[in-house]
Amino acid sequence: MLWKIAPLEKLADSFFTSRPPLLASQVLAELGPVLTGERDLSQTANGALEVVMAAIRAGSGALFRFQEKPAMLASIAAQGFVVFPQTAVFPLLSKHVHALTNVTGPQRISRERCDTFLSSTGNISSVWFRCIAPLKVHGKLIGALLLGEREAGAEYTPEVLKQIGDLAPFIALAMYNHQLMMSLEERTADNLKLIASVHSFWDDALAAFAATIDVKAVQMHGHSLRVGRYAAGIAESLGMSAAEASEMRAAGYLHNIGMVTVDKHLLSKPGALEPGEFQEMADHTVQGHRIVSTVQFPWPKIPEVVRSHHERADGSGYPDRLHNDEVSLPVKIVAVADTFDAMLSERPYRKKLALGEAAAQLSWLAPAKLDGEVVQALLVQLRRDAVSHVSPPRPWSSAGETRTRKMFLDPSVACNISPPDIDHMVSELHRRMTRGRVTLS
């Protein structure tokens, strides 16, 4: 219960026996916490109704919210009635809305006069009420306070109507704020749903698109999809959020989008590229950046990743010869994922490496060429795969819950590496990183 009887009676007594300005402030002092407390609309409405009814000694009353389409007053709180619908409704004609919007202050209503403000087609009767106070904010109808008989048949005198009129704007404002909050919450929830659906749409669409990027050369097939997979796995290993991992997957899918501008014969050329050919190939970063810069992606790092995924930590990469501290983490992640998959893939000018050789070479490239922490994160995922490969998780190993970890490695890659071998690579990499020495193969 929000209000105890005794204080309310005392409050009501003082409302009528003390000087009016003080009375209004006393009631408002009680009303304030009721209206501004963090409660739902029904609790707030009932608390406010209770204060007003006690203050003017009304035996019954109800608070209504105005709904515009279709126009109606719908109850949100009611007290003092023997029987009252769960939601009482007064459908309103435009003449009622006009009268409620334009009338000044609370009005006495009678059997003869109630038709001015209320229809008789609702699920309650207007004859239950003796006074109506339209609730407005900035002249806009928000609702109405309807009050029944006062104690001992007392009249709604001009003084009492004025007191109700003094309190009404505060109740109106509280209801208005509640409605704003509700609509804001609804809109936020709608936006989140929309964002979620857009992300899911992008994910699916980009996966399909990634496959088409690699279609020009047979040895590139599946490369972008795998880079997306590895980039998301590294992000997860680095403790990034699911949304960030999702961004990394998308960045991996699109990192080579500029390849669509490269002559397909270059992609399949078995020997070394001529300088002009190499430049055309290298330009896929700049061309790709130009393409994605025109698209409003839900992930802001995509353009930078597309442009800079061939930059190297020591500044030996392209197109801008940026150093490790000049590129963002997403760029470093995709660079490692890209290099890793390239090592595990057949190329016209070399054979693909076995998993152990690729992991070792990748490890040796850090921290001089690739970011050391990102390579470590990849090795952590590889070790998890290797452990699962040696000893698959048993169904009862997770507190009665059967969970299967998604493997980091693409299914096309055999997991033929041992956890101790990976531990050795990690400790060597750690030693190089902590001593700050660069050891290149």
Ligand SMILES: [Fe+2]
């Ligand atoms: Fe590339």
